[in-house]
């Protein structure tokens with residue numbers, strides 16, 4: 001089958017939906033003339049013109065709010081934040097408005113809007129490196145999808161566009177692949193496998209709340225998102241040689257969360273590692289640990305191990321960034337830890 | 342896309358009433374800013390310099406003209422394109438270069454890098470990677486100066502792109518309301534990444550955008566260091582006298598791409614070549630020699646001095662220790678609360 005990079009897969013999803021449904025529009029900084037800071041929207045201004053692809057000023061709160069207004073009145077906007085870090089400039093519109101309108105209006109309002117944002121540490125220091133999922137996982141009213149492969153990216157993106165509730169899609173800069181300026185480095189990152197890069201040409205959806213078992217195993221469950229899926233797979237491949245069988249689960253959407261797949265795996269392996277790039281405190285690892293201890297406590301043979309970013313802003317110096325952000329060795333160590341006795 | 346015509350903006354340099362020492366300082370700071378960044382460009386190409394950077398090549402007269410109208414203890418906030426603002430505020434080249442190399446002896450101990458350079462001992466309160474973030478922060482520094490009863494002023498440097506962030510408007514309103522000693526400097530290099538002024542701003546006469554908040558403004562030739570210096574001096578005087586904020590638009594041109602090796606294909610060659618003729622350093626040299634206020638020898642001596650300074654800065658940086666994996670732990674809170682904070 002045809003292989004696509006993750007950036008290409010997201011673009012194909014947007015383009016196909018925009019062809020199918022004239023209410024879908026794209027807005028964001030440099031998404032048109034410049035093709036997007038990571039070239040995800042390459043060629044879309046040419047195809048759809050400026051009434052469908054809007055190059056906005058640097059006004060995140062403004063265009064996010066406009067996305068909501070447009071969504072309330074018949075359009076299906078896709079809002080690109082150039083970096084996930086800049087979502088904080090639009091936090092009020094996202095958290096207080098987009099997420100709450102359905103409830104506040106007693107069900108009158110629908111906000112069929114997609115936010116897309118690249119995240120993850122790539123040597124750009126504290127304000128261009130954050131992983132923001134925990135802030136939004138904490139916000140009822142939003143869906144949260146995190147594609148780790150091109151296949152997932154396309155299917156989740158199409159589902160997101162067709163959703164009648166606001167969806168945030170977090171993309172990892174290092175996963176975009178060759179076509180993107182952010183992807184050059186990814187090519188040299190041995191840890192990124194080409195798993196899931198076969199992408200059907202026809203449009204397809206991936207239902208929210210359906211995790212994917214990226215690798216089946218019996219000794220330990222590794223739950224991972226975005227680039228950590230690839231790092232977990234690298235660990236699983238290594239440890240297989242030592243006779244350790246890892247199951248790697250990618251929830252794909254954190255909201256809604258496929259508890260069933262996770263709990264089933266835990267009941268089988270009895271040992272769990274959670275790997276995600278957000279900071280530890282109040283993060284994805286803590287949330288999933290709580291779930292597992294509530295619902296599968298009796299099945300655990302060892303405490304759940306969380307591999308996440310240290311509770312620190314991302315420091316600039318490369319050695320410090322590497323230390324703060326989970327690496328393959330951290331995941332491997334955590335697997336040994338949960339298998340200790 | 343229509344771009345500003347140089348003839349609509351450009352004014353002749355005017356050295357009247359400026360002593361030699363000041364002129365030499367202006368030139369020295371501009372050359373430092375230029376050469377520092379040109380050296381960075383080369384270092385990014387040839388060494389393993391980490392991270393990224395945004396060059397302000399061609400915009401040096403803005404940083405230098407404004408900062409040279411300030412006192413040492415006045416405050417500055419900066420943006421992602423901030424090397425020149427630091428240099429104009431006399432932050433040490435050694436510390437800056439070491440920061441670029443992510444060394445422990447860097448200005449921010451290797452924790453911040455290019456986009457977060459600062460030096461509080463020089464009044465340089467920070468470069469912010471979030472567009473617009475420095476605008477309210479400078480306004481707050483001005484409020485603080487007012488409350489503490491010092492005669493300090495604050496300057497915020499930001500781009501033409503930043504004025505479309507809400508914080509710009511919120512800040513101007515409060516500064517005007519409370520007559521805060523703050524000068525907002527729009528470094529209008531005519532583009533915000535790929536977007537020229539006209540495509541993102543309904544009003545591109547930026548110096549007039551304070552009118553809703555009763556903040557006076559002025560547009561100057563931003564590639565003319567004497568014009569920038571004079572306009573900034575007037576704004577600073579007003580602010581120090583308690584007459585409130587000022588909006589200074591300096592029209593300039595970014596001669597390089599947006600960041601590191603960004604090719605800037607959204608502009609055409611003729612335009613870049615046209616504006617390159619108005620290089621602020623070249624203009625200063627020619628005008629100063631022609632006016633007889635500085636000699637070729639004066640200028641060459643300064644250029645040679647800067648070459649030496651930069652070479653020394655690179656040596657200083659390269660001799661520094663790399664940031665260690667756990668250095669960051671000492672910088673998250675003032676007190677060592679690592680255990681309580683749940684750090685590994």
Ligand SMILES: Cc1ncc(C[n+]2csc(CCOP(=O)(O)OP(=O)(O)O)c2C)c(N)n1
Pocket residue numbers: 029058060082086089421422470471472473499500501502503504530532533534595599
């Ligand atoms: C809040 C926020 N939005 C977007 C960006 C991405 N970004 C960085 S610089 C830039 C363009 C800024 O243009 P301008 O303010 O004119 O400054 P210039 O780069 O021209 O110096 C953009 C869009 C950012 N850093 N922060």
Ligand SMILES: [Mg+2]
Pocket residue numbers: 500501502528529530531532533534
């Ligand atoms: Mg600009």
